[in-house]
Amino acid sequence: MDATMKEVFAPHEEIELDLLLEAINRHHHYDFRGYSRASLHRRMERAQQRFDCESLSQLQHRLLREPAVFDELMAFLTIQVSEMFRDPGYFRALRERVIPHLRTYPSLKVWIAGCANGEEFYSLAILFREEGLEDRTIFYCTDISPAALQKAEAGIFALDRIQQFTENHRLAGGKSSLSDYYTAAYGAAVFDK
Template identity: 55%
Template sequence: MTDTFEKVEDIEIRLLLEALYHRYHYDFRSYAMSSVRRRLRQARENLGFATVSAMQERVLHDPDMLPQMLRYLTVQVSEMFRDPSYFLAIRETVVPHLRTYPSLKVWIAGCSTGEELYSLVILFREEGLEERTLFYATDINPEALEQATAGIYDAERVRLFSENYRQAGGKTSLSDYYHSNYNRCILDKSLRRNVVFSDHSLVTDQVFGEMHFVSCRNVMIYFDRALQDRAVGLFKDSLLRHGFLGLGSKESLRFSRHADAFRDFVRKEKIYQRTDS
């Protein structure tokens, strides 16, 4: 009976994903099924629907339902200077190469609510590169982009952010970059002066400019193999020769058909460099 239920549920899920694509042009059809199934089960339970089909009927006819679906289907889990050793590696090994360029473009793909973006802006400011850098922060979730643009976070998260910043080689105190208001941490608006926020889908959209550095962390783990290949191809075509790509700790180029276009730069931190070929 359980097998039958799961088979029917998988059919419902695929129909819901098709509905989202054809009705709203959000394409989750190539996301890893196990991850999508888990998130939609949570959505169904929390939103009070008996079946995925009932949830599909609602989202098709009620556009106000879409933001709720996106909250479940897009992962908005991040923190400033997450995995501090990654940012320390950028500071110590990538930045010296970036210093050789008169101007820079950096793409944070899947920027979520902005924590990684602001981490990089602060790092670039401390290394004297912010003024010559244009940062592109993209995501498919408009609510996440709004939060990223606002740069406001719960004050209770600041202790973790500050410790991450210290371990990432921070040169001052993180408190220099924000002020507190009630239970909120509000980042200094100057951190956004060289930032462009934009909607962009790694599933359906095309190459995003000519970049010196692309950071896309903990996004591709939710894609199937074909979509991972597409995303890596976008990053390859978006990078200048000798540009850099940073991935999440559980992600790799090892099985990508585009792997030969990159070389390991800091293998432990999943930082790669685009090769001449």
């Protein structure tokens, strides 16, 4: 689609989406009303198919009456895609400009809000270990998705992703091999806790 064109949705679809988002906000205290409308429509269309609902109103009905629907719906609404050291320039700047200042503190607490499947946490944990801050740092990881938190806690990533993680780590100024921080087995890399 041309970047200058906007997707147009039928008025009743907009109303149904507004009501569904309001229901999520009021019933579960998660506010997605500021998210991209086009993205929300696409995600909700997939959710409608998954839950065999003909309309967003029907999906809203199920959401309000079937507690299990909410957890599954969160998977459609939240983006769980990331990679370790995703923005190497950011991590290099953190290493060179922020870490020296953090060394002046006796203890550190780091909150990773929206930790997804753990890529950001493991990136920071490795960086802090390489910079000698690991023993005095407590990391707090939170995410809207309980399933994502479970994946993050497990620290298991497909081996086919490791090559990109390794390159990102190198570009971020990594001081050792990324392989020093995980064990590879059965097609997966399990990162150290």
